Amino acid sequence: MEKLTGNVKSEVFELSPDMPPKNLYLSSVGNIESLEDEIAPSSQHFGLFLALDADSLDDGEIGQVAKRLLLKGLVYLCAWGPDCERVHDLFDLAALEMDPQQNRAVIMTTWHADEPLHEAVWFFVNSAFPDEAYARTCHDWVFAPIGHPDWEKTIRESHSSGTA
Numbered sequence: 001m002e003k004l005t006g007n008v009k010s011e012v013f014e015l016s017p018d019m020p021p022k023n024l025y026l027s028s029v030g031n032i033e034s035l036e037d038e039i040a041p042s043s044q045h046f047g048l049f050l051a052l053d054a055d056s057l058d059d060g061e062i063g064q065v066a067k068r069l070l071l072k073g074l075v076y077l078c079a080w081g082p083d084c085e086r087v088h089d090l091f092d093l094a095a096l097e098m099d100p101q102q103n104r105a106v107i108m109t110t111w112h113a114d115e116p117l118h119e120a121v122w123f124f125v126n127s128a129f130p131d132e133a134y135a136r137t138c139h140d141w142v143f144a145p146i147g148h149p150d151w152e153k154t155i156r157e158s159h160s161s162g163t164a
Contacts, residue, residue: 022047022125022139022140022141023042023043023139023140023141024125024141024142024143024159025140025141025142025143026142026143026144026145026152026155026156027039027142027143027144028144028145028146028149028152029144029146029147030146030147031146031147032052032057032061032062032065032146033061033065035050035065035069035144035146036065036068036069036072038144039069039072039142039144041072041073041140041142042139042140043073043137043138043139043140044073044137044138045073045074045075045130045134045137045138045140046072046073046074046075046076046138046139046140046141046142047074047075047076047077047078047124047128047130047138047140047141047142048069048074048076048077048078048141048142048144049078049080049120049121049124049141049142049143049144049155050077050078050079050080050081050084050087050144050146051080051081051117051120051143051144051145051146051148051151051155052079052080052081052084052087052144052146052147053081053082053083053146053147053148054081054082054083054084054086054087055082055083057083059086059090062086062087062090062091063090063093063094066090066091066093066094066095067094067097067098070091070094070095070098070107071098074107075105075107075108075130075131075134075138076107076108076109076128076129076130076134076138076141077091077107077108077109077110078109078110078111078112078120078123078124078128079091079109079110079111079112080111080112080113080115080117080120081151084111084112084113085111085113087111088109088110088111091107091109092107092109095107095109104133105131105132105133105134106131107131108128108129108130108131110123110128117151117154117155117158118154118157118158121143121154121155121158121159122158124141124143125141125159128141143155
């Protein structure tokens, strides 16, 4: 996992005045199965921007990855790319299956099917925040463009140009 920046400007990305800023990372892998091994968060919880073409993936494959990432501490998912609504729903389903009594705080999920990638990146950096229960332990925010070097380039450019 490559650190995209150091701590992002705290005056812009602070959750509240006494909370740490977001640490942004880039984890570019060729397929979704490799993602679990690539992500090694330094904080107890993390947020994930998953840029994925899920059209050719089956529900079971996505659901298994979702469960493994949730066990690693995933507390916020932004899904973007073809069939991202289904990816979003499968992550929600995995979270519900892992906590059927809903004893834990909410795992936040969003999908961005109708937005260009640079706008979804902006949302993830500027507007995605975990449930309050995870706010003090969710420092790492990971961009994961799967199998598309052009998406990685757009994420880098969006971030470096200040649009993120």
